Every structure is written in C-alpha cells, then in structure tokens.
Amino acid sequence: MLLKKLSKHHKHRNYDRNNNTASTSGDSGTEISSIGSWESSSDSDKKNNNINLPYTIAFSATMGRYLVASRDLKPGDVIIQDQTLTIGPATDSGMVCLGCYTPTVQASRTPKCLGCGWPLCSTTKCSGYRQKFGHSSAECSLLRKNRVADALERCKSQVEMKQIYECILPLRCLLMRDTDPKRWAILMDMESHNVVRKKIPVLWNRNQEVVVNRLRDDWGLKQFTEEEIHTICGIIEVNCFEVGHNESRARALYPSAFLLAHDCRPNTTHTDHPVTHELHIRATTPIPRGDTITLTYAYTLQGTLKRREHLHEGKFFWCCCERCTDPTEFETYSSALACPKCTKGIVLATQPLDQTAPWKCRGCSYTVTAKSMNVLVDRIFEEQESLDVNSVEELEGFLDKYRNVLHPNHYLSISAKYSLCQLYGKFEGYLIGDLSPKDLQVKESYCRDVLSVVDHLEPGMSRLRGVIMYELHAPIMIQATRQYENKEINAEELRKRLMEVYHLLKDSEAILAIEPEGSQEQTMAWAAKFALQRLKKSLMKINK
Numbered sequence: 001m002l003l004k005k006l007s008k009h010h011k012h013r014n015y016d017r018n019n020n021t022a023s024t025s026g027d028s029g030t031e032i033s034s035i036g037s038w039e040s041s042s043d044s045d046k047k048n049n050n051i052n053l054p055y056t057i058a059f060s061a062t063m064g065r066y067l068v069a070s071r072d073l074k075p076g077d078v079i080i081q082d083q084t085l086t087i088g089p090a091t092d093s094g095m096v097c098l099g100c101y102t103p104t105v106q107a108s109r110t111p112k113c114l115g116c117g118w119p120l121c122s123t124t125k126c127s128g129y130r131q132k133f134g135h136s137s138a139e140c141s142l143l144r145k146n147r148v149a150d151a152l153e154r155c156k157s158q159v160e161m162k163q164i165y166e167c168i169l170p171l172r173c174l175l176m177r178d179t180d181p182k183r184w185a186i187l188m189d190m191e192s193h194n195v196v197r198k199k200i201p202v203l204w205n206r207n208q209e210v211v212v213n214r215l216r217d218d219w220g221l222k223q224f225t226e227e228e229i230h231t232i233c234g235i236i237e238v239n240c241f242e243v244g245h246n247e248s249r250a251r252a253l254y255p256s257a258f259l260l261a262h263d264c265r266p267n268t269t270h271t272d273h274p275v276t277h278e279l280h281i282r283a284t285t286p287i288p289r290g291d292t293i294t295l296t297y298a299y300t301l302q303g304t305l306k307r308r309e310h311l312h313e314g315k316f317f318w319c320c321c322e323r324c325t326d327p328t329e330f331e332t333y334s335s336a337l338a339c340p341k342c343t344k345g346i347v348l349a350t351q352p353l354d355q356t357a358p359w360k361c362r363g364c365s366y367t368v369t370a371k372s373m374n375v376l377v378d379r380i381f382e383e384q385e386s387l388d389v390n391s392v393e394e395l396e397g398f399l400d401k402y403r404n405v406l407h408p409n410h411y412l413s414i415s416a417k418y419s420l421c422q423l424y425g426k427f428e429g430y431l432i433g434d435l436s437p438k439d440l441q442v443k444e445s446y447c448r449d450v451l452s453v454v455d456h457l458e459p460g461m462s463r464l465r466g467v468i469m470y471e472l473h474a475p476i477m478i479q480a481t482r483q484y485e486n487k488e489i490n491a492e493e494l495r496k497r498l499m500e501v502y503h504l505l506k507d508s509e510a511i512l513a514i515e516p517e518g519s520q521e522q523t524m525a526w527a528a529k530f531a532l533q534r535l536k537k538s539l540m541k542i543n544k
C-alpha cells in the first residue's frame with residue numbers, strides 16, 4: 001500500500017504581489033459591490049445583478065481584488081461552483097493523456113490521437129478526447145500541422161519531454177483568443193504580475209526558452225507576440241489550481257475562484273470533480289458577513305519561513321497574515337526548534353515577518369541566525385524526503401533522532417506523525433486488529449498530536465481534520481472495548497469513550513462525504529458512516 005504524502009491534502013492555487021506590508025484580515029479594502037463573478041453564477045444571479053451570490057468583490061492596494069462574504073456563511077456552505085475556464089497537464093507532469101491527464105507511455109501499442117499522433121489513454125473511452133476542455137480539434141490541427149508529436153518522440157530526456165507537456169496549457173489559453181473571445185476576455189482580466197516577473201531573470205528567461213520560443217518558433221504561433229505569451233505564463237503561474245484525482249494530475253484556471261485571497265489559516269477548502277474538474281469552494285469555518293473569504297496557496301503544515309518564501313517566489317507577495325505575524329503560529333509551535341543550550345526552552349523567530357531576523361530561545365540567551373536555522377531545517381527535510389514513507393521503523397527512527405532538535409509540533413515532526421498515524425492500522429504487520437495495546441496507544445497519540453496542530457491551522461471542516469479524526473476513532477474504540485471486556489473500565493467509562501468516538505466519526509463523515517466520488521476520502525466517509533451505525537447500536541446496549 002502506498003501512502004499519500006501529506007501534501008496531497010493541500011492542493012492549491014496561486015497568487016501574488018510584491019508587497020510586504022498588509023495582512024489579509026487586517027487590510028481595509030474598498031468593496032466594489034455587485035461586480036460578482038462571471039461563469040459561476042446562475043443566469044438569475046446575473047439578471048439580479050448577483051445579489052444572490054454569497055460574496056462581493058472588494059479591492060485593496062495590497063491584495064488587488066478579493067472576495068468578501070455578502071452574508072453570514074456556515075461551515076460547509078458552497079461559496080463558489082466554477083466550471084473550468086481551461087485545463088492542461090501539470091507543470092512537472094510526465095507523459096500523460098491530453099484528454100484526461102492519466103499517465104501514458106511512449107510505446108508502439110499506446111493509443112495515439114488519430115489526427116496529431118499524441119499518446120492518449122484511449123481514442124474511444126477518454127473523457128477529454130476531442131472535447132473543448134481536453135484535446136480539442138483546434139489543438140489537434142495545430143499540433144499536427146507543426147508535427148509536434150514527432151518532436152515528442154525524438155525527446156532525448158525526461159526534462160525535454162516535460163517541457164513539451166508544460167506548453168500545452170499556454171497553448172490552450174492562446175487558442176482561446178480566436179476560438180472563444182468571451183473566455184479570452186476573462187483570462188485577460190487575471191493578474192499576470194509581468195512587471196515583477198520581468199525583474200526575475202531566472203523566471204523570465206526560463207519561460208522565454210521553454211515556452212515562448214517553443215510556441216512561436218516550433219509550434220508556429222507567430223501571431224502572438226512574446227509579451228502576450230509571457231502574460232499567459234504569468235496568468236497561469238499566479239492563478240492556476242492544481243486539480244485531479246488518483247493518478248490524474250492537471251492544472252486549471254477558473255473564472256471566479258481565482259479572486260480568492262490567500263491566508264495561511266484559510267476559511268475555505270476546495271474539491272474538483274474527477275471528470276469535469278468543476279471546482280467547489282466551501283466554507284470550513286463560520287465566515288461572518290463582511291469577512292474576507294480566503295484559501296491557502298501554500299501548504300498549511302509548513303513553517304512560516306518556508307510558506308512565505310514559497311508565496312513570494314511563486315505568487316510574488318510577502319504574506320503578512322495573522323499566522324505569519326505570530327512566531328508561535330497560534331501556539332502550535334509549527335516552526336519551533338528545541339533549544340540545544342538550555343534543552344528546555346523553545347527557539348522561535350524574533351521577527352517572523354523578516355526572513356533574515358535571528359531566532360532566539362525563550363528560556364535562555366541562545367540565538368541562531370535565520371540562515372543557519374534554514375540550513376539545518378533543509379538538511380532534516382532532505383533526510384525526511386529520502387525515507388520510505390511506508391516504513392514505521394524509518395519514520396519512528398527519524399522522530400527519535402530529532403527529538404532534541406525539533407519541537408514535537410515542528411512541521412517536519414508532524415508530517416512524520418501524520419504518515420505514522422495512517423501506517424498504524426493499515427500496513428502489513430500493523431493491521432488494526434493485530435495492534436498490541438501499546439501500538440494502539442501510539443497510534444492514538446500520533447493522531448492526537450497531529451489533530452491538535454491541524455485544529456489551529458486548518459480549522460473546521462477541512463479535509464485533513466476529517467482524515468485524522470477518522471484515523472483517531474479506531475484506536476480509542478478498540479482500546480475501550482478491550483479494556484471493558486477485561487473489566488479494566490466500567491460501563492460509564494466505556495460510554496464516555498465511545499461518545500468521543502461517536503463525535504469523531506460524525507464530524508469525519510460530514511467533512512469527507514463531500515469529497516469526489518472514487519476518492520480515498522470518500523471511501524473513508526462511507527466507512528465512517530457504517531462504523532457510526534454499529535456504534536449507535538453498541539451505545540444503545542450500554543445505555544439500557
């Protein structure tokens with residue numbers, strides 16, 4: 001069995017602005033009411049000047065446009081339902097089907113497009129073959145005319161092959177100009193951050209070489225200026241969502257959801273449909289009328305230095321949200337180190353909004369530069385990346401090795417604990433029914449550690465909370481039942497513990513039931529539902 005990496009639970013989108021002064025929540029923007037959204041709203045919403053939409057568009061000098069709740073929103077409320085504006089293979093995708101983005105191989109028996117010769121999953125069953133939002137006939141003609149499939153076959157390296165796939169989404173965007181002017185206009189309204197990106201030679205020159213020159217010189221798109229193609233590259237970098245399920249991985253642009261501002265403790269989550277990739281944005285926490293509606297563009301279970309660096313490099317703004325401003329990250333200590341000097345204190349950033357400010361122990365005089373701290377964390381991260389994520393021994397060895405270096409809630413420790421709380425109970429040699437009392441306690445404690453952090457960083461109805469609560473229910477239930485059978489606890493204690501299990505399962509099911517059909521999370525929601533039914537019967541027996 002292969003475990004998903006922690007990052008699977010954090011698919012995001014993009015954003016930017018080269019400004020490090022304002023925070024999402026503290027920004028006093030001007031509201032532009034009734035602009036509403038384009039594609040996602042129903043016709044009646046549009047006729048009614050979007051008065052029915054749960055949001056309005058506001059503007060601030062720091063963030064540009066962003067969305068604000070136009071009424072009180074409850075956890076689970078659908079805020080945006082967006083169809084794709086356009087979609088294409090993910091940036092580092094290997095060889096994938098141009099219709100549905102599932103992996104294909106370059107082999108003589110691989111199905112090929114009858115027009116342009118590109119490898120596909122199937123010419124009869126692929127959901128995106130010859131479709132407007134897949135491998136369209138306009139795309140097929142252009143690729144055929146310029147014999148791009150031949151170039152793909154001649155590729156000498158994986159890098160070159162990936163670069164060819166990377167050009168598909170920009171191509172699809174550019175084709176919209178002549179084939180779909182309405183959608184083109186929506187695309188052109190998106191932020192590209194050209195001014196900022198132009199000043200980053202590594203980024204600009206790479207796009208010039210990999211995308212602009214290839215599209216103009218090899219794929220015959222001379223009708224577009226270099227600047228126009230760079231703009232499309234920027235729009236994709238800043239506004240794309242990573243989508244897809246199981247093996248299929250893609251990136252897509254959406255007509256309304258791109259307006260969501262970033263926050264490192266978001267109040268929404270999103271899912272995309274496995275076939276159409278329609279995007280649903282839902283509230284995870286209550287969002288009072290007038291509050292900013294936010295999404296995270298970064299991994300929530302990463303430390304502040306890394307999140308801010310990622311947002312600055314990829315989305316071109318320095319995040320100054322409440323979490324980034326707080327060195328303890330809402331008392332989770334997600335970036336904290338254990339003090340090597342006094343061994344009791346916690347080492348934290350002295351000024352979290354300054355990437356270069358020193359880090360200091362709260363209990364003694366120990367100080368370390370941000371640079372040394374980064375080198376240390378990068379080294380530990382590299383080591384963690386090299387571990388077998390399916391090995392309990394390797395992950396526990398890692399936790400043990402860095403017990404005196406990382407705070408128990410450091411994001412690298414939490415990442416290892418998250419993998420472990422899934423391995424205990426499912427993996428060969430650690431199946432749930434075979435776990436010893438000690439192993440059950442260990443699983444419970446990993447789950448509780450992770451949940452206590454996630455409760456603060458992705459509160460409410462977040463997918464990550466749903467998964468962990470499901471994992472946590474089993475060890476509590478098995479231990480309680482075994483202890484009751486062995487007469488170690490009485491019926492009242494059993495009832496108390498089973499009530500905790502009941503609430504965990506109920507919340508977990510409510511969160512995961514909205515996940516797309518066929519996803520592991522939805523399977524978990526079903527399992528939670530059945531477990532709840534059985535549990536209710538047990539509780540009724542105890543209560544008699």
Ligand SMILES: C[S@@+](CC[C@H](N)C(=O)[O-])C[C@H]1O[C@@H](n2cnc3c(N)ncnc32)[C@H](O)[C@@H]1O
Pocket residue numbers: 014015016017018022023024062063064065066189190191193238239258259260261262263315316317318319320321
């Ligand atoms: C996808 S766009 C969002 C819509 C954009 N504000 C607009 O007007 O088109 C992402 C950009 O919004 C801005 N942005 C989003 N969240 C922000 C935040 N928390 N702080 C500063 N800028 C933010 C950045 O400029 C970012 O590159």
